Amino acid sequence: MGREVGQSRWHAVAVNGGLLALAVVALAPLLWMVSVSFMPAGQASRFPPPLLPSAATLANYQELFGRSGMARNFGNSLLVSAAITLGSLLVNTLAGYAFAKLRFAGRERVFQLLLAALVVPAQVAMLPLFLLMKQLALVNTYAGVVLPALASVFGIFLVRQYARSIPDELLEAARIDGAGEWRIFFSIVLPMLKPVLVTLAIFTFMGAWNDFMWPLIVLTDQEHYTLPVALATLSREHIMDVELMMAGAVVTVLPVLALFLLLQRYYIQGLLLGSVKG
């Protein structure tokens, strides 16, 4: 008996110790980033590397928003991500509801086609998409980033899964009462979809905020860059300004990290709902 108790205590220590070690590894780079962003210029490039700033300073943030013009890129990211989130929320919800609840010719076949399209990597489309954007004179515009992101198969799928639980009787009753399809959508369906809308909004916003390859291709000058593209460019030029780069990283990561911490319940739900599709 004594041996068994000892063994289970050792087991508890091992499990919690393992979790603690993993948490330290997961968070240490982020904490180091925050710490270095407050260091005076040059302090992080010494040996041994300091863990905390000798005197905390906001100089890096001032430089970042002042001289290197990151404020503008921050604004770009916010604008582009918000536009994508609002626009695609409407477009995907309409489609997801249609695929779940409205009978129309070819519905199942079209939906199968959408699911099949998931196997094609997005990068396959990027080269011709760039030529298309050039034809439409949308290269180096915000619209060039926003338009292709206004609909996503994942978003349609997510809404469809959720909307299937809306009882048909409810919609039929509204139709008998003479409500039009738009009215039914906005006053009955949308309120019932609220939880999945929150989930979809977080996913879309984070995806848009973190997106790198397409904005890198379609945006061609500093003025229009989103934060990740601006940061990647800055890191190629200011390789030695560790403290400045870390301030840039903080500004880029903080909004999405905060959003996740506030709404993580919805985020995790969406992740699980989305991954059962396989």
Added chain:
Amino acid sequence: MSARLAGWMFAAPALLVLALFFGLPVASALALSLTDFDLYALADAGNLRFVALDNYLDLLRTPMFWKSLWNTSYFVLAGVPLSVAVSLGAALLLNAPVARLKALFRTALFAPVVTTLVAVAVIWRYLFHTSYGLVNWALGHLGISPVDWLGDPRWAMPTIILFAVWKNFGYNMVIFLAGLQAIPQDLYEAARIDGASRWQQFRHITLPQLGPVLLVVGVITVSGYFQLFAEPYVMTRGDPLQSTVSVLYFMFEEGFKWWNLGRASAVAFLLFLVILAVTTLMLRLGRRRDLV
């Protein structure tokens, strides 16, 4: 307005966007890959010529293409098993009845997933800096002399793999956690009564029960890891000695640096075929073992 018409109308905006900005480009990519579209064609479409499969045949004779395919395969072959193993390990720890502060730990372990890849790649570049990176400093205490992580062709890809595992393991961890919680507890109780050890329970209950989830996670992770791009773009620019040039990095340079859009499209399609072949094979093998 009938429900039938409403259905098409409601689906129309999404279908239009997907057709115009995804369907059409994918179809054009196939067409483009059969032409010699380059800088001259970009200036004047009259310079465009149909070259049939020349781009593909030419790529198969290009050492840099093979090198990028090898680099990407290395990333997938080492990165996916490591990533899935860490995710599963973390999920098992979180799911253990003796684990404390589960919600807090789950949030902490998941945090890297939601961060911006470019930003955290920049952090890692400094953490793994040869002379004043924290990693070499810590290793110095263990008596290990400084490693040129991102500057040595032998170490650059392993460093990127470590970074990718750190960034991504939380995602699959959450999926595994849900899978673990769906395993009926009475299976474990029966095993304990029979005197099965923890390892035996893991081997004979957890793993088989988790089979389908493992397969799905494996397929999703493999197809994601084949699309390696931003990590080398930010951390190494494909160097040292082109040891971190991935297929997509190669495509990006061919397409948007040299403007060989025909050739770059052929690269994109070859990558697509590779991903399709590998994931189909995985699903086949899984089906044979009754996992799906």
